[in-house]
Amino acid sequence: MSLNIIVLAKQVPDTRNVGKDAMKEDGTINRAVLPAIFNPEDLNALEQALKLKEMYPGSKVTLLTMGPGRAAEIVREGLYRGADGGIVLSDRAFAGSDTLATSYALSAAVRKIGDFDIIVGGRQAIDGDTAQVGPQIAEKLNLPQVTYAEEIISAEDGKVVVKRRIESGVETVKAPMPLVVTVNGSAAPCRPRNAKALQKYKYAAAPSEVAADESRKEFISKRPYLGIGEWSAMDVEADLSQCGLAGSPTKVKAIENVVFTAKEARNIENNDVELEGLIKELIANHTIG
């Protein structure tokens, strides 16, 4: 049995090596100094999709990403690894989306794609760390969801078997398709880019990229496989009041730049007084909490 799999992937600033200029004064991320990368746990999710494609020949893996036109790079990265195609959901109306607006827009795009068995995405993105978008999409589409997945073991007879990483160990669950699965970072790493696929798809582009660089227009138009889908809010029939800033109830109150500098070690006695003191101190300096 072949499957239609949608992989939710996000282009994120690489926050793993953050310097002191990572945040701008207005409290937003300084994207100029942080390279844009494929969100790490979305790569784990992509690997699960590609593995299912190998297990069930004829399956189709489609990437879905929301972002500016350059987020097409995420689709290309997927194509290099074995995905079949992808769509960039891109519109000024989506700018400033919080998780609620993001999941609204993505679920509208999923509805437009229509035919799917599994939606798989990373547990969370490294820029927001919310882990909300996957579950919200499941709610909006009225689908079952399996979170913290470490391995999708099988997808047969309308049911998936998924191994989950939970706090106390692992559990294996069965759930009906179609469904949403969010994948944990402890899952298998994504396979490398493939040399042939890379050479085949390196000129794949979304319409807005082609418009910005006309030189490849003819080349791409002759090769339909190089076209990356690009949908606007209108294309997915989104209600604009639920998109972008307008659809985002989340408000950032303040941003604080916390730089860990202390290097010295300190011994704490094993008693309630000392431990409570330490906890209060760590909360006060934002190390925890």
Place this chain on the structure above:
Amino acid sequence: MANFYTDNPSLKVHLTHPMMKKIVELKERDFADADKFDYAPQNFDDAMDSYDKVLEIVGEICGDIIAENAEDVDHNGPRVENGRVVYAEGTKKNLDACRKAGLMGMSMPRRLGGLNFPITPYIMAADIVSRADAGFENLWGLQDCAETIYEFASDEQKEKYIPRVCAGETMSMDLTEPDAGSDLQSVMLKASQKEDGSWVVNGVKRFITNGDSDIHLVLARSEEGSKDGRGLSMFIYDKRNGGVTVRRIENKMGIKGSPTCELVYKDAPVELVGSRRMGLIKYVMALMNGARLGIAAQSVGLSEAAYREALAYAKDRRQFGKAIIDFPAVAEILSLMKAKLDASRTLLYACSRFVDMYKIYDDIAKERKLEPEEKAEQKHFSKLADAFTPLAKGMTSEYCNQNTYDCIQIHGGSGFMKDYACERLYRDARITSIYEGTTQLQVVAAIRHVTTGTYLSFMQEAEKEEVCADDQDIKSILVEMSQQYAAAVEAVTAGKDPKFVDFMARRLVEMAGHVVMGYLLLADTQRDAEVRRSLRVYVKYGQAEVAKHAGFIANFRPEQMDEYLY
């Protein structure tokens, strides 16, 4: 998160060498595949961009996976179970990543499933892989046995085996036997032809790298009663047919992840490659030349790893209140390591470009008659490749041994412990100057080009190239060095005593090597100023070495040889 390609800008300097334009255009037959294969390049820039991007994949796999697994693979290694090799866990992961990334059969034509890369970017991948894990480079790098199938096997054999290599099956070259090491003419493995015309082999091979591979190239004695190399033929053994078991694997000093096997052949069915009797004299010679270039790449990768380990440690380690890199004695070691590394690398890629040129012409000659000027170029580059391959293998492997030795020296007592990578690099390096022909045998192959003047004419050509004002002083030194070299060659060969030439051969070949690498670094510096430091350090070093050898030769009378010979 490391990328062993993008973190090393010197690789790109070599990848973008001006000669690449001609190499790529010839290799791609003016981009004839462009509309036949969706992954074929449209033009030169497109091809170069593809090499660059594919090497980025190689760099990522090497940095994130292969280098990460290296220590574990070194400690655990492969084992034998029921006559079959079981790779170390890390080795399996490395192979899996290389297969998924499509990095097998890189130089094979697209119609057989390959990437149709020239040798140069392929060798660059080997350089990068070796920095991550030299032992793994053996398994991955044996894909260039497919080159021998491509060059000499029948169309049917090519179509049967090469796509399998491109899909990720591994290879081995079964040459060595207990009594046939450097002297392959003594190979005894017996090939017998059955009544139906098919062949089987019987006997034992030893020291076979990756001996439990999927597809073997086997050197065996097909002519009963013959004693020398002319009685040997080349065969393909397909593991799917059975008949070969692994009796044991060697417990080695280094490259421990690479299984070195003793093989037992019992009526193992094989297919003859090409013509009988040509096994050693033609096919193995071609195979060995490819393998020697591979070992040069392995040596350069190891030198790179050693230099990086040493540099990082020297910056980090503090003694007497400062980092040890700030002591001139330590800085000098590091500078010389870097100079030897850069000299090795430029020699490697000069050689790979020469190999590319003549091999591509050889291949084109199978499709059509070469034009007279193409034929002249083919001959020219074939000679240069023949001269540079042993020089590169010999010099880079000796330098990688020296660099890994110095890497431990920089680490001091800590380097002697198993805690740092440098001790593994040191053990891994040791084999490079031994296998695929010892340094002494590289000298035997290279000395011909000393006496016939191949190296000297290369130097004279290089001397004609314009260099910028900053490098005039260095160029003058190189001119002087080449004169000293020419004089030494004259002194050694004047008496026409072959024994004396043999005795002095190593010195002459090394002298040639210093001048050639000096000129190559000088040319690199004209394209990339970053090389200048290594150029200056290397030429000062080479100048002293050439003077040392010249002095030895000048002060030596042929009859004094008797004091050395046993």
